Amino acid sequence: MRRLVDALNLADPDGFYGELVRVYDGLDRDAAEAVSARLILLLCNHIGDLTVLREVFARARNAKE
Amino acid sequence: MTMAEQRASDLSTTVIIVGAGPVGLAVTIDLLLRGISGVMLVDEGEGPATGSRAICWSRRTLEIMSRLGVGRTLIERGVTWQIGRVYDGGDELFRFDLQPEAGYGHPAFINLSQQVLEAVLVERLAALGHRGVAWRHRVTGLTQLADRVRLTIETPSGTQVFEAGWVVAADGAGSTVRECLGLHAAGRIFDERFLIADVRAIADSGNDRRFWFHPPLHAGHSALMHRQPEGVLRIDLQLGPGADPVEERKPERIMPRLERVLGHSRFELVWASIYVFRCVRLDRFVHGRVLFAGDSAHQVSPFGARGGNSGIQDADNLAWKLALVIAGRAVPHLLESYNVERVAAADENILHSTRATDFMSPRSGMATVLRDAVLDLARTEPFARSLINSGRLSIPTVLEGSPLNGPDVAEFPRLARPGAACPDAPLQRDGRPGWLLDQLGQGFVGLYRLPSRGLPVAVAAAAERWRRRAVPLSLLMVGGALAAVVDTEGVVASRYGNEPGSLILVRPDQHVAARFRAFDSEAIEAALERARGNDVVRQEAPCAV
Numbered sequence: 084m085r086r087l088v089d090a091l092n093l094a095d096p097d098g099f100y101g102e103l104v105r106v107y108d109g110l111d112r113d114a115a116e117a118v119s120a121r122l123i124l125l126l127c128n129h130i131g132d133l134t135v136l137r138e139v140f141a142r143a144r145n146a147k148e
Numbered sequence: 149m150t151m152a153e154q155r156a157s158d159l160s161t162t163v164i165i166v167g168a169g170p171v172g173l174a175v176t177i178d179l180l181l182r183g184i185s186g187v188m189l190v191d192e193g194e195g196p197a198t199g200s201r202a203i204c205w206s207r208r209t210l211e212i213m214s215r216l217g218v219g220r221t222l223i224e225r226g227v228t229w230q231i232g233r234v235y236d237g238g239d240e241l242f243r244f245d246l247q248p249e250a251g252y253g254h255p256a257f258i259n260l261s262q263q264v265l266e267a268v269l270v271e272r273l274a275a276l277g278h279r280g281v282a283w284r285h286r287v288t289g290l291t292q293l294a295d296r297v298r299l300t301i302e303t304p305s306g307t308q309v310f311e312a313g314w315v316v317a318a319d320g321a322g323s324t325v326r327e328c329l330g331l332h333a334a335g336r337i338f339d340e341r342f343l344i345a346d347v348r349a350i351a352d353s354g355n356d357r358r359f360w361f362h363p364p365l366h367a368g369h370s371a372l373m374h375r376q377p378e379g380v381l382r383i384d385l386q387l388g389p390g391a392d393p394v395e396e397r398k399p400e401r402i403m404p405r406l407e408r409v410l411g412h413s414r415f416e417l418v419w420a421s422i423y424v425f426r427c428v429r430l431d432r433f434v435h436g437r438v439l440f441a442g443d444s445a446h447q448v449s450p451f452g453a454r455g456g457n458s459g460i461q462d463a464d465n466l467a468w469k470l471a472l473v474i475a476g477r478a479v480p481h482l483l484e485s486y487n488v489e490r491v492a493a494a495d496e497n498i499l500h501s502t503r504a505t506d507f508m509s510p511r512s513g514m515a516t517v518l519r520d521a522v523l524d525l526a527r528t529e530p531f532a533r534s535l536i537n538s539g540r541l542s543i544p545t546v547l548e549g550s551p552l553n554g555p556d557v558a559e560f561p562r563l564a565r566p567g568a569a570c571p572d573a574p575l576q577r578d579g580r581p582g583w584l585l586d587q588l589g590q591g592f593v594g595l596y597r598l599p600s601r602g603l604p605v606a607v608a609a610a611a612e613r614w615r616r617r618a619v620p621l622s623l624l625m626v627g628g629a630l631a632a633v634v635d636t637e638g639v640v641a642s643r644y645g646n647e648p649g650s651l652i653l654v655r656p657d658q659h660v661a662a663r664f665r666a667f668d669s670e671a672i673e674a675a676l677e678r679a680r681g682n683d684v685v686r687q688e689a690p691c692a693v
Contacts, residue, residue, distance in 0.1 A: 120514075120521030128531045 087138040162186040162474055164299060164312040167319035168193070168281040170202070170262060171442030171459040173269035175316050177216045178467030180276045181590065182656075184474055187278070188312065190285035190301065192324065196270065198419075202262040202456035203374060203382055204357075207247070208544040208569055209460045210254040211585055215658070217275075218268050219254065225268070226258030227375050229355040234538050236523045237362045242533045246541055251639040253572045253583035257541070259355075259376045261346075262456065290315070290328040292436045314470060315438045318459075323444035329435055333447065335428030336502065339389040340509045342423050343396060344450075345406060346380050349415035353381075359538035361508075361523055365408040370508050372451070372538070380418060383409065384450065386509065393422045425449045427498045427505075433462075434487040441466055446494035448501035451508065451539030458497050461544060462490050468590065468656035472680060477619050482681030485552050493545035500540045507537035544569040547659060554653065554662030554675030560645035570658045573639040578632060584640060587624055587633060590656050592676060596667075597641075598627030599648035610669040621653075621676055655679055 093099045106122070107115045130136055162184060165172045168191035176189045205213075205222065213219040230247045233240055247256035273280060288307070289300030297315045301308055317325035326333070355375045363371040369386035376382055383406065387396060395401055402420050407413045429446035433439065442459030466486050472478035510516040525532035547553070547567035556566050563571050573584040588595075594614075596607065603625065614621040626633045626640050635641055644652055645663075653662040653675050662675035 116514075116517050117521055117524070120517045121525055123518070124521055124525055124532065124535070125529070128529075 085132050085135055087135050160186045161188050161312040163314045165189045165316045166287055166325050170265055170456055171463050172318035174460055174463035175467050177272055179471055182471035184471050190282045192286040195283050203259045204453035205258050206457045206542045207254045207256050209457045212460055212464045218272050221268050223258055226260035227355050227377050228255040228258050230256035231356040233356050233358045234536055235360040238364050241526045251574055259374050287324045297437045317440045317444045318442050319444050321443040321447055326444055331430055333428040333430050337426040341387045341391040343385040343387055345383045345420040346418040347415040348379050348418055349381055396422050427502050429494045432487055433490055434483055448497050449505050451504045452500055452541055454497040454501055454542045457542040464657045465490055478680045489547045489550050496545050504537045504539045552679045554678050557663045557665045560663050561643055564644045564660050566660050566662055568660050570654055571643045573643055574637050576634040576636045588654055588658050592621045593654040594621055594623045595652040596623045596625050597648055597650045598625045598631045607667050619680055
């Protein structure tokens with residue numbers, strides 16, 4: 084069974100983060116929310132495996148609880 | 149007439165069916181076709197109901213209706229369709245095809261008002277020599293005795309007591325039988341309100357089902373349109389949870405709203421209603437000698453056409469079992485499989501219905517954002533189209549894990565696995581074109597793939613023996629040029645497998661019960677026993693024939 088990769092998986096962490104933030108440049112809150120939603124859907128479809136996704140959902144939701 | 153006289157005069161009543169909607173009518177006709185007499189059909193209404201209500205009848209429903217003798221009539225009178233079109237605002241996002249493959253004797257769907265369907269079934273009932281629906285009969289009391297049920301019924305000639313071996317409660321969402329038994333259908337109630345209207349207008353749009361998210365002239369909600377016969381259009385408009393049902397029902401509110409959606413006023417309002425819906429079901433559908441079927445047992449939202457169609461599947465599932473039990477050819481416990489199979493089916497329908505509703509009217513702010521993101525992405529990303537849920541349209545439930553299912557051959561096509569409704573296929577019988585489902589009929593059938601060298605002696609002997617059983621099993625031999633039934637287009641092979649000597653055991657409701665790679669009469673007989681409920685409860689002795 085595939086598991087969520089939780090070790091660092093990004094070759095250039097700072098470069099990635101900069102590009103992620105720039106996706107939202109100039110967008111108001113509603114537009115940014117819509118972009119986030121499309122981003123989530125594209126990434127979920129890319130991952131595909133519901134077992135992995137369930138782990139993502141749980142960790143995303145529990146991070147601050 | 150006194151009560152005692154009434155009771156005595158109805159000793160011949162074997163079953164009382166409560167509710168003369170599509171489900172009650174279908175069960176009654178099915179029982180008659182299976183040789184059961186003394187079937188009484190009562191309804192509290194004044195006469196045949198008016199108004200439109202259910203309109204979409206699925207292929208499986210039509211297949212069942214053909215077995216009951218009215219499939220062709222319904223298809224001729226209805227509007228046939230198989231394409232669904234999904235819009236966001238003014239743009240068409242995509243189309244889906246509900247019957248992409250050829251080789252079925254019935255269309256994916258027809259649209260026909262419930263009223264017309266009921267009238268066709270009532271005619272069929274009369275043609276079968278039944279005395280018809282006893283209207284204005286309202287059940288007010290019910291007592292279960294050891295071997296029968298006693299019903300108190302208010303009739304035009306006063307309160308009367310009737311007794312029967314069994315009661316089928318097909319009396320709809322507001323079931324009085326359910327009330328008499330103190331039962332409650334539990335589940336989720338949705339606060340979204342909908343306007344449903346039938347209007348007569350010049351046809352301009354073809355027969356496709358059309359669904360709009362964010363319809364241009366009905367901001368923020370959804371709209372659904374279906375074509376019906378005689379230029380009638382069914383319109384379903386989501387009004388939102390805040391809508392006032394009393395206000396919205398007024399013609400001065402309905403007409404401008406419909407004018408906006410249609411873009412003109414050249415139409416006549418036939419019928420309209422405001423509705424909310426619930427996804428609920430009874431805990432069990434079998435309560436002693438009372439059997440619940442259709443809306444009395446379970447309710448769903450209309451998106452997906454899973455209400456009426458699942459009710460017809462209930463009827464199909466119930467009638468053969470009840471007929472065998474009444475005839476003493478199966479143990480009463482066979483009816484427990486009706487409970488197991490149709491409760492599972494109801495759960496499947498409720499799940500699909502709930503998901504569709506949550507997609508159409510998202511529950512939280514972020515759910516709306518995600519839903520709209522799916523719609524946005526669908527314009528450019530094909531994967532997102534599969535996430536759009538405007539109602540997953542009714543397909544027959546596969547009765548997986550049913551206690552009646554026997555052995556399987558995993559390598560055979562999944563389409564016809566045990567529990568599945570038999571897929572239809574074109575064939576030739578005695579040189580004439582026909583359809584597989586018409587050949588299966590309404591008994592237990594072994595669909596046998598004839599080896600090229602001809603019929604083995606052992607198979608012929610078993611076939612002869614099985615024909616004479618109290619519950620007969622007939623073999624339908626399918627093969628190449630030499631067989632009576634010829635798989636001319638190879639569709640039987642592609643849907644059921646083509647291994648010579650293999651056998652598919654089919655139940656009287658045309659669902660697959662078991663599959664065998666090679667002919668093994670003992671194993672087949674064991675599966676037949678299981679499929680009529682004998683393997684499940686061996687300790688219970690069968691009733692005398």
